[in-house]
Amino acid sequence: MTQDGFYQSLSPSRDFSGLTRAAAFTPLPRDWMVGCCDIVNSTDLIAAGRYKTVNTIGASAIAAMINALQGTPFPYIFGGDGASFAVAPGHADIARDTLARLRSWASAEFDIELRAALLPVSWIRAEGLDVAVARYAVSDVADYAMFAGGGLNWAERQMKLGGFEVPHAALPDPPDLSGLSCRWNTIPARNGLILSVVVQPEPSTSGRDFARIAGDVLSLADQLQRNGHPVPENGPSFSFPPPGLSLEAQISRGKTALILKKMQLFIQTMLAAYALSRKRPFAGFDAPHYRKMLAANADFRKFDDGLKLTLDCPPKIRDEIARTLGQAAAAGLVRYGLHEQEEALVTCIVPSVMRDDHVHFIDGAAGGYTQAALSMAASSDQAVT
Template structure:
């Protein structure tokens, strides 16, 4: 098969729990390229209340790559303050150009230092690790890549140490971020808290131990209403003017000042607010259906060299999860982090509101995955309010 058909031809699974089983993932072709990026000192931005900006810049790499790939399917995953992806070798220059321009754009627009790296899968395998991938269908219209094998984590560690760096572009055109948006309100917890969960296997742990532990964690989550999905089935609330209007003006592709772009976003948002307030379709756009699909397509759970969850849950479920994971950590089978907050947020990539294939990245609204991962790295395993 053609290299760029590899990911497209993987069969999506509708059973998330099945992804805990051995054999659920397929190795990437050895000459594919892995790209990743993340924000330097994102915890400082979070402490200043800029996590919506952090999430938007994290998702920008995915939006820019989707637009640059022009319809070619490729695996990607959102990590809160960054993202990772893989592409066939013929798109290596495309990926490098996108990452280079993103670094310059993040610096110029937000005064934020975005790291980026690009390297071949073969170099990761030379380290005794792998990058394997699966497709999880969240609905009939959308699916997300899941990653395993330890290779992405290693690549990100190398990036943070300065390896495989993609340099910022000089005098670049802004990246094409068409479809990236951040207009929805944050989503309050309905059952007690929004809990961000990050779990990774410890290298050298007995075979099958991680699968057993993640199965236990998912069994607890399955007892929750809608498996702990933090986005209401009817979708999140939308207010006007939207809370992210200044942020969206800075990602809006077009000429002119930020003030002019903000006016354009304001007018677009006004029309969206009017359409969303109606009880019947407007010019072919069914707002109720769109919001339902937003919830259906949201990525509140994923495998990213480990398990990541964003759950709407009560305290007793947090305690049950912490008990499972603390015992596993004491046995040196996993590393984990838990971070609790009052709200979740969504960052969206919407190629067209008239189609159902829009994707929505879910995270906790007060640090989420970034804070949980920091706890894991520091060996702090108790949940933090």
């Protein structure tokens, strides 16, 4: 096995609860590189009602890296207002160039400042932390990377302090964001509310204690239909023209004039709306099947140096999750944040609608993971007895 083949060699697991165990994760090779990015002052954009833009730019690093690596599998994770990933050393220059071009693009196209950092895994291990990964199969055709070890959180904190910075590219070509889209309507809660959950272990917490706490939270989510999955089994709704058409035009236009890209997408989405309105395939596109695969492939739960969930749940389950985490925080075992809203949001990377391996990132539609992470600092004051 080459170092490039490390991630492909990991067997995807269908047991999400099993990922609470440290043994489910494999450390990255020491010469691999970790990259991360996030939006500066994303809370101001959320307050201005631009969380769809925040989510889409957050996912842009993943789309750009998928295209830059031309199909080579690599571990990545979506965080709401940013993303993290890891690549083999032979792809370090590609990662650095992609992050640099993303920073310049976000500034020029949206007047949004994107932070970015890139550093070797060996530097993280020198701090006594690790970056370990697992592959979780959400369906037979799609899987997502899960991360443990504390290394990603440390790298993101260093990035926010200006460490390991990837500077803006000078006179760059726009990054290739083919496949990144945001056409679906927001998804209303069907059971009361959409709850964003972020839980991280305290540095002194043992793996066994965190596994127990995460398992308790997952057991509460398991009481919900489809484990609290916010996307209906037959997929989200679609309206024409889609609410994200202008945003998608900005994202995907490259060097094309914005008005021309809008016209192109208007025609494409008109055809998509017709196909989605039919109950049988149209021009080879099976819209009902695609929508079911969207739901099956969605990443509404993940391990990202901790546990993150986006749940469609009633107030009773919210209260039980808050009580469980409040008690764990009072015992000095975890930090946590909760944020509730009325809708969920889906951001998609779809290389081809004719294949089933498209991926979909789920977040709360009114701040989601970003707002939950902000409230995490106050979790020690939220102990529930």
